[in-house]
Amino acid sequence: MTSPAQPSSLAAIAALPKADLKSIFTTDTDRLSKLVLSQGPIRFDWSKTHLTDDLLAGFLDLAQEQDFAGWRDALFAGQAVNNSEGRAAEHPAERGEGNADSVAHAKMLHQRMRGLVDAIEAGALGEVRHILHIGIGGSALGPKLIVDALDGDGVRYDVAIVSNVDGTALERALEGFDPHTTLIAIASKTFTTSETMLNAASAINWMVEAGVDDPYGKVIALTAAPEKAMEWGVDETRILPFAESVGGRYSLWSSIGFPAAMALGWDAFESLLEGAAAMDRHFRLSPLAENAPLIAAFVDQYYARVQGYQTRALFAYDERLALLPSYLQQLEMESNGKSVTRDNQPVVGPTAPITWGGVGTDAQHAVFQLLHQGTVISPVEFIASIEPGHVLDPAHHRALLVNCFAQGAALLRGKENADDPARAYPGNRPSTTILLDDVTPEALGALIAFYEHRTFANAVLMGINPFDQFGVELGKEIAKSIEADGATGFDPSTMALIELALGGE
Numbered sequence: 269m270t271s272p273a274q275p276s277s278l279a280a281i282a283a284l285p286k287a288d289l290k291s292i293f294t295t296d297t298d299r300l301s302k303l304v305l306s307q308g309p310i311r312f313d314w315s316k317t318h319l320t321d322d323l324l325a326g327f328l329d330l331a332q333e334q335d336f337a338g339w340r341d342a343l344f345a346g347q348a349v350n351n352s353e354g355r356a357a358e359h360p361a362e363r364g365e366g367n368a369d370s371v372a373h374a375k376m377l378h379q380r381m382r383g384l385v386d387a388i389e390a391g392a393l394g395e396v397r398h399i400l401h402i403g404i405g406g407s408a409l410g411p412k413l414i415v416d417a418l419d420g421d422g423v424r425y426d427v428a429i430v431s432n433v434d435g436t437a438l439e440r441a442l443e444g445f446d447p448h449t450t451l452i453a454i455a456s457k458t459f460t461t462s463e464t465m466l467n468a469a470s471a472i473n474w475m476v477e478a479g480v481d482d483p484y485g486k487v488i489a490l491t492a493a494p495e496k497a498m499e500w501g502v503d504e505t506r507i508l509p510f511a512e513s514v515g516g517r518y519s520l521w522s523s524i525g526f527p528a529a530m531a532l533g534w535d536a537f538e539s540l541l542e543g544a545a546a547m548d549r550h551f552r553l554s555p556l557a558e559n560a561p562l563i564a565a566f567v568d569q570y571y572a573r574v575q576g577y578q579t580r581a582l583f584a585y586d587e588r589l590a591l592l593p594s595y596l597q598q599l600e601m602e603s604n605g606k607s608v609t610r611d612n613q614p615v616v617g618p619t620a621p622i623t624w625g626g627v628g629t630d631a632q633h634a635v636f637q638l639l640h641q642g643t644v645i646s647p648v649e650f651i652a653s654i655e656p657g658h659v660l661d662p663a664h665h666r667a668l669l670v671n672c673f674a675q676g677a678a679l680l681r682g683k684e685n686a687d688d689p690a691r692a693y694p695g696n697r698p699s700t701t702i703l704l705d706d707v708t709p710e711a712l713g714a715l716i717a718f719y720e721h722r723t724f725a726n727a728v729l730m731g732i733n734p735f736d737q738f739g740v741e742l743g744k745e746i747a748k749s750i751e752a753d754g755a756t757g758f759d760p761s762t763m764a765l766i767e768l769a770l771g772g773e
C-alpha cells in the first residue's frame with residue numbers, strides 16, 4: 269500500500285483530450301446507460317459531467333495504482349487506516365458491516381441505547397417533552413441533519429441541537445423549553461470539547477435556577493470517554509458509550525444519534541442504519557466501474573486535480589435536506605482538507621474542494637448567476653426526491669423538480685449571444701444529479717453512507733488519511749492560552765483585539 273504524492277496515472281489522465289459537454293451526448297450516445305447508476309432508493313446521474321470512457325479507464329488505473337481495493341478491504345476489516353493516530357475507522361461496524369468483533373460490540377451498545385430510549389419513553393426519567401442535545405461538529409451536524417430531514421408529523425419530542433458557544437444559541441433554544449420536562453443529551457466523543465462543556469454547564473444552571481430537583485439526573489452522555497462523563501457528574505446508567513474507532517464526523521450511527529432515535533423512534537433509527545449498510549455492501553462488493561462512491565470520487569478528482577477547480581457546490585432541491593451542505597462541509601473538508609499524504613509527502617494540487625451550497629430554488633435567486641456566467645467554475649451537485657415532503661398542491665413539487673432539471677440543462681447547454689456577451693451563457697458547465705425515491709430513513713442512511721465512502725475513495729486516490737484532523741488543534745491551543753494568559757506573546761493585531769474586547773474583564 270504505497271501512496272506516491274503524484275501518481276503516474278494521474279498524469280496520463282491529465283493528458284487525455286478534454287470533452288465538450290455541449291456535444292457530449294451526440295458523440296457518446298450510450299452515455300446514460302454508462303453513467304446513470306441506481307443503487308437502492310438512489311439514482312446517480314453523472315452523464316452531465318466530463319467523464320468519458322477514456323477518463324473512466326484512466327481513473328480505474330489510478331484506483332489500481334493507489335491500491336483502492338486494498339484500502340477498502342482494510343477499512344472494512346477494521347485495520348488501522350487512520351495511520352497517524354494508529355486507529356481503525358469503524359463507522360461501517362455501527363451499521364453491522366465490518367470486523368465481526370466490532371460489529372458485535374456496536375450491536376451490544378445499540379441494545380444499551382435502545383434500552384435507555386425505551387426506559388425514557390416508559391417514564392423512567394419522569395415526564396420528558398423536550399430534548400436539548402448539546403454537541404459540536406460531528407457530535408451535532410449528523411443528528412441535526414437527520415432530525416431535520418425526517419421530522420414529520422410523528423415526531424415524539426421537541427429537539428433542539430445546540431453547538432455554538434455563543435450564549436445566544438443556547439438562550440434561544442431554551443426559550444421554548446420547560447426545564448422540568450427537558451432531557452439534556454451531552455454529545456462529545458472526547459467529553460472535553462470546551463464549547464460543549466460550557467453549554468452543558470449553562471444548561472444545568474438553567475435547570476438549577478428553575479428549581480429542578482436533581483438536574484444531573486436528567487443528563488444523558490453520548491461519548492467514547494465514559495470515565496470523563498462520570499467525572500463530570502453523569503451517572504453510569506445514563507452514559508451511552510461508543511467505540512473510540514468511530515470518528516467524530518462519522519459518528520451519527522452510534523449513540524450520537526440518540527436524539528434521532530428519541531424523536532423519530534427506534535424503528536426509524538434502525539432503518540437509517542440498514543440504508544447505510546446497503547450502501548456499505550454496494551461499496552465493498554460492487555465492481556469498481558459500477559461503484560457509486562468511487563465513480564463520484566473519479567469525478568471529484570477530475571475537477572479538483574486535473575481541472576484545478578477549487579470548489580464544489582451542492583444544492584438540495586428538497587427542504588428536508590437543507591442541512592446536507594453544512595453536514596458535508598465537515599465530512600469532506602475536515603476529512604480531506606490536507607496537504608500531506610499518509611507518508612508525509614506534500615500533496616500536489618488541491619485536495620478537498622471547498623464544499624458549499626444551499627437549497628433550490630432559493631439559491632437560484634442568489635448565487636446561480638456566478639455558476640452560469642462567473643469565471644470561477646464550480647461543479648454542481650443537484651439532490652432531489654421524486655416524492656414530496658408535504659401534502660400541499662403537487663404544483664409545488666413539480667415546480668421544484670422542473671427548476672432543478674432546468675438548471676442542470678442550462679449549465680450544460682449554455683446559450684450563445686453574439687450581439688451581447690453579457691447575455692451569453694458559456695455552457696459546458698458540469699453537474700451531477702442525485703435523485704432519491706423519497707427522503708426516508710433508508711434513503712437518507714444510504715445517501716450519507718455514499719458521501720462517507722466517496723470521501724474515503726477520494727482520500728485513497730490522493731494517498732491521504734481522511735480520518736485525522738490535526739488542522740483544528742492550533743486554534744484551540746491559542747484560545748486556551750488567551751484564556752490563561754490574556755494578551756501576551758501574540759502579534760500586535762491579536763493583542764490589540766484582546767485588549768479592546770476582553771481587556772476590561
Ligand SMILES: O=P(O)(O)OC[C@H]1O[C@](O)(CO)[C@@H](O)[C@@H]1O
Binds near residue numbers: 405456602
Ligand atoms: O465530539 P467531540 O469530542 O466533542 O468533538 C467535536 C468535534 O471537534 C472536532 O474534533 C474538531 O475540532 C471534530 O472532529 C469533532 O467532530
